[in-house]
């Protein structure tokens with residue numbers, strides 16, 4: 001079978017094809033002048049998916065307690081759980097998987113034909129040892145931290161969470177890149193740079209990444225996202241501070257969760273498939289907008305995770321991470337940074353704007369009859 005590096009998102013596979021392939025037109029995605037890989041000519045990628053595909057068991061062989069509703073085709077499962085393929089058809093994905101996995105095609109062909117599942121997902125003993133949340137669900141953790149044990153929950157496997165945090169960490173070197181924070185101002189005078197930083201600890205109120213009394217600096221990657229994040233209203237005056245970073249930072253980038261590659265050395269694909277779900281949930285919860293009717297208890301789960309990430313140390317005892325980066329739910333192109341130590345940034349200038357127009361969209365979520 002012939003395909004190209006553009007058929008993939010996964011960087012490891014792309015780089016193998018780019019290094020070895022010959023230029024041509026891809027019969028799968030139609031890209032011209034691209035590095036082509038021919039399974040008849042090159043065996044480098046053969047068996048590459050064996051470890052990953054062995055995570056999946058055909059429905060007939062799954063334990064009887066496995067819910068049918070969670071079974072999917074192999075292609076659906078791969079597309080849903082891993083960011084490997086680009087936007088090519090399900091049929092092409094299936095054919096590529098078969099062509100690169102001759103051993104599995106011979107030994108266990110039904111995995112390509114039947115619905116599949118991950119048996120360990122419902123194996124209590126396995127989950128106790130290998131899941132960030134032990135054998136529990138996210139909602140059990142939320143219930144426990146809100147109403148049972150706030151400071152010493154044993155529902156999070158800290159060793160595992162630490163490992164995944166390291167997997168998705170990244171460095172932010174000092175560069176020309178600037179970050180932003182917005183504040184709604186009382187009048188058109190706005191706020192000077194000296195008043196654009198994180199609030200003093202006496203005034204720090206609950207946020208997704210900080211508890212009452214703990215001051216953390218929330219920044220965005222562009223001004224537009226800032227306006228969305230502070231939910232500025234029409235005719236509000238808004239000051240937006242521009243921040244320069246003062247040292248190289250290491251952050252846990254929750255947006256990278258779906259990028260963790262199943263092809264790395266020593267990657268436990270089963271554990272990763274199971275924990276990905278929990279990690280995605282953390283990203284989703286971090287970016288969930290705060291609502292007026294929220295109880296401060298609603299922020300406890302992410303506050304706990306953020307405090308834990310802040311507590312992770314290097315071998316020499318220094319903190320490993322300076323903050324957390326996560327998706328903005330308010331602005332799809334934006335991302336947010338919650339910085340543990342506000343001193344790592346300096347507000348260099350601020351500008352004040354008047355919000356001229358807002359665009360509201362709505363979605364029906366319920367109705368009542370008289």
Ligand SMILES: [Zn+2]
Nearest residue numbers: 004007026029
């Ligand atoms: Zn292609």
